[in-house]
Amino acid sequence: MATELIRIPGSDFQTEEMILNLGPQHPSTHGVLRVVLKIDGEVITAAQPDVGYLHRGTEKLAENRTYPQMLVISDRWDYLSAMSNNLIWCLAVEKLLQIEVPLRGDYLRVIMVELNRIASHLVFFGTYGIDIGAYTPFLHAFREREKILDLFEEVSGARMTYNYIRIGGVMADLPEDWIGKCRSFLEWIKPRFVEYDILLTENPIFKDRTQNIGIISKEDAISYAITGPNLRGCGISFDLRKDEPYCHYQDFKFDVPTGKQGDCWDRYWVRIQEMKESVKIVEQALDHLPTGVPNAKVPRIIRPPVGESYAQLEAPRGVLGIYCLSAGEDKPYRVHVRAPSFINLTILQKILVGMKLADVVAILGSIDIVLGEVDR
């Protein structure tokens, strides 16, 4: 990327464009993303995201690990919603093995994934506040997230890399009185959403910073294969939980919130609404939790027949998919992860051009990437 001299018409005066390295060490790139920006004053004329600083080669690692061992690695992709990663790996392997998970297992999975969605969106809410310059929402969001992590800790023993959803079901059934604790948490979090709206959503400065900024058109969103809240923010109602239900999502009643014009505020608003919908889903799942065992019978050594499978689900950041190729051994032949963060990030260099420097962090934050998933 080369800079150019800008001549000001009618005078001898000339200025020069500046190249600014945003990252990899920068507080607002949400990890180790590097964006090379070409700026003219405060206006961006070109942007080039540079990924790969967190690359760990998990797709290659999968070829040397047995199917259950790979589950541990899957936690590390999108570390803010590890339950979804666990689930997608299990769904892909279960497709290969053609195992049916009992209803209770499916419901437990739904509860965990939706709670994790709330936790993940809470992190988005908090860090987005920091990106825009408001510190207080961050700590409020983390206070709520802490309670979800406590619930997960009781279930799985871990707070971030749960490894709870296993091939054929879940690790263990719910501990005693967990349902009561979960219900009291849900009751506790509902009034918090009103607080968030007062604190940030309806704040005039916040609206000024996010509305009409970083607009993604419907056509662009589809041609760049944007998914998740970023797509729904553009006004396209596409949600795998509704359109291609997995894990008995068809049993639950919930709405798919959509934005109007696809700016930063719409993407933010969609996520806030999704948290409310997730609360509804968890409540329904707790109300109708079936009895019985949560786990299906799974062979001790998993050796799927020769074949391939593709599973996808609606992760907090978009459509998370796994393509798994089995050569009939106890290790997969090839694994590919369709990481929503990575694909959503590709639109960045298109929508950044013409924006102000301060908007870079607003737009990057609204796309909500997790670098662990972008680089894998």
Place this chain on the structure above:
Amino acid sequence: MIFPVLTQSQKRSIGVLALMGLIGGGTAMAIGELGMRLTQIWEFLLPILQKLPIPEMASQIAGMVIECSLLIGFISVSVMFMVWWERKVSAHMQSRLGPMTTGGWHGWAQTIADGIKLILKEDIIPESANSWVHRLAPVLVFVPAFICYAVLPFGSNLIAVNLDIGVLFIFAISGLSVLGIVMAGWGSGNKYSMLGGLRAAAQSVSYEIPRVLSIVPILLFVGSLKLTDIANYQSGMWFGFIPRWFIFYPVIGQIAFIIFLISSVAETNRTPFDIAEAESELVAGFHTEYSGMKFSLFFLAEYAYVFLSSGLTTALFLGGGSGPLLPTWVWFLLKSFGIVFLFLWFRWTFPRMRVDRLMEFTWKFLMPWSFVNILIAGAVVLALGV
């Protein structure tokens, strides 16, 4: 629920606070007017000094040094208090506790510990920096802040230099700090710092204008630029219960106060106008490359300006030291720290504005309204012949 149910520890805290308030108030009343007491001490010392074989010049210089030391002491202590206070206020707004261990009671000694740490830190000058500009910048930021305190009336008779053009002096001198910020931004040899410095320059120059214009109505009413005159003008009551503070002047006072407060927040580079620092965008802006004592000078200057703005607001809009029972300097400090609390409140509630919207806000909103306010005030002055 009108009366919230209090826990035992909350009751105890309220009791301790009430007791502290009583003791503090009692001590303040016993001390009385600080300006008067200082004059008494001076009058007591003067004859003793005159008998000693010291040239008069030396005693005069010594007097000035004492005055300056008192001011520096006040600035340092109030900044230390404000930093601790800000940490506590922000912590409680964010459902945390803030510093709790250093010094015992609610971490009161945290700022002292921080200060010692900053003094002991290595002083780094980046290779790409322009060494002299880099070194001079923090001094240029802090010195004007200190000079401005000289004309701030802390109470009746408690003012270091009672200038006839006090208000103008404060605006003129505090405007110099921008130079230091621009130097810090340019001299650090860092692109982020440079952007921060440029933003700071644009912002401060723009907000200076509505800030000065907003107080023109006051000057119209008072007819003097002397801060003590303005404070004295606001003593007394309307109808026996509304203080004659400028903020209570219908419409004019409120518009002027709001414009002045907003521009003051912008002048001190604090959220929602902290675009020069903009931690999430510019990584700290103009003071990214500063460490140790030089960084702490920037820090000191920021808080010194916060208190200066609050003190100025108190003197201009809240009647200076006027108030019942307690001596004037206590009222002045109470009101000023009340305004400081507003500053803290803004900072921990609002997001940051964008730089171009900030400019639009000052030129297209604050400026026209301050002109309108001047027109209204002028008409009122003409009609009433105040």
